[in-house]
Amino acid sequence: MTLSVALGPDTRESTQTGTVTSTDVLTAPDIPWNLVIWNDPVNLMSYVSYVFRSYFGYSEAKANKLMMEVHKKGRSIVAHGSKEQVEQHAVAMHGYGLWATVEKATGGTGSGSGKGKGKRG
Amino acid sequence: MAKAFKYGLKGIKGYLEPAERELLRSLFADVISMLEPAERANEDPLAALVGLDADAREPSDRALRRLLPNVMKNDDDASLEFRRYTERSLRESKIGALKAAALSLDREDLVLTPADARHWATALNDVRLVLAERLDIRDDADADNVHLMQDWSQAEDVESYLALVYNFTTWLQESLVQAMVHSLDARR
Structure with missing residues (x-):
């Protein structure tokens, strides 16, 4: 992801206190598919965070945390659900231009970070 | 000169x-023409109607x-199967x-609802994704190099021109997203 080039310092007012959304309650054993967002050098950090807030209804704090995870680790699991649910999310993310894939939850260490050279699936 | 998008009363x-x-018109038109599916003569009209594309x-x-x-x-097979049901829409x-x-x-x-x-936001993002492929932006270092190109008087070849266009659309999208974030905060 990339930062703004010309708008100067961050002007967001952080009046947010990190609310937890309902998807947090769901855990991998119940619902075996993950929605993964991959890093790329084009999408703006602000845009990715905005998409997480407006599409999933995540708090600003949670959206930023997931966005930073994508940026730093190369990928982040941003939602869980049934196969149909995460596929629907993936299409929506593709609509926004985010690079999203779905994968079966492995119930633990999701290896295979795609960090780095923007490999595309 | 363009002005940054701002969120206000209107x-x-x-x-x-x-x-x-x-x-921007020509950039939007370019991406539209890339995305328009090829016309096919023997296509099942009902399949087309429901968005299927075998x-x-x-x-x-x-x-x-x-x-x-x-x-x-x-999983290329599963991806292709999924693509047949979703790509058209x-x-x-x-x-x-x-x-x-x-x-x-x-x-x-230019007042946006x-x-x-x-x-x-999505149109600018898609334009930038296409420009980035043409500019061969593969990682953050490539992106940083392109960002250095800010002076229109230096546009001497297609690549430097594309870099300037990329930076302009990046700036425009960033200002738009900031305005959208403000509107999100204001509606809370």
Whole structure:
């Protein structure tokens, strides 16, 4: 992801206190598919965070945390659900231009970070 | 000179010079033409109506592949199957956003409703994804190099011109997203 080039310092007012959304309650054993967002050098950090807030209804704090995870680790699991649910999310993310894939939850260490050279699936 | 998008009482307002509007129109049109599916003679009209495309393939063009990515990382068969059911409508929704953004460029005042703003954000994002493939931006270092190109008087070849266009659309999208974030905060 990339930062703004010309708008100067961050002007967001952080009046947010990190609310937890309902998807947090769901855990991998119940619902075996993950929605993964991959890093790329084009999408703006602000845009990715905005998409997480407006599409999933995540708090600003949670959206930023997931966005930073994508940026730093190369990928982040941003939602869980049934196969149909995460596929629907993936299409929506593709609509926004985010690079999203779905994968079966492995119930633990999701290896295979795609960090780095923007490999595309 | 273009002005950054700002969120205010009337919505999200921007300002673009005629030449900048013309540039964006042509960029939007380019991406629309990439996304428009080829006309097929023997197509089942009912399948087309419900968005099915039995002939869908993973695009060979890198930029198009980035706009319409595989849904699974390591399963091409499953991705292709999924593509047959979803790609057509994904193309159509992207084209819809690009056309809506292009249409609002015909208005004298560039004041965006929330729906307009969403169309603009995705349209600009898709334009940038395509430009980035043409500029071969593969990692953050490549992106940083392109960002260095800010002086229009230095545009001497296609690549430097594309870099300037990329930086302009990046700046415009960033200002739009900031305005959209403000509107999100204001509505809370």
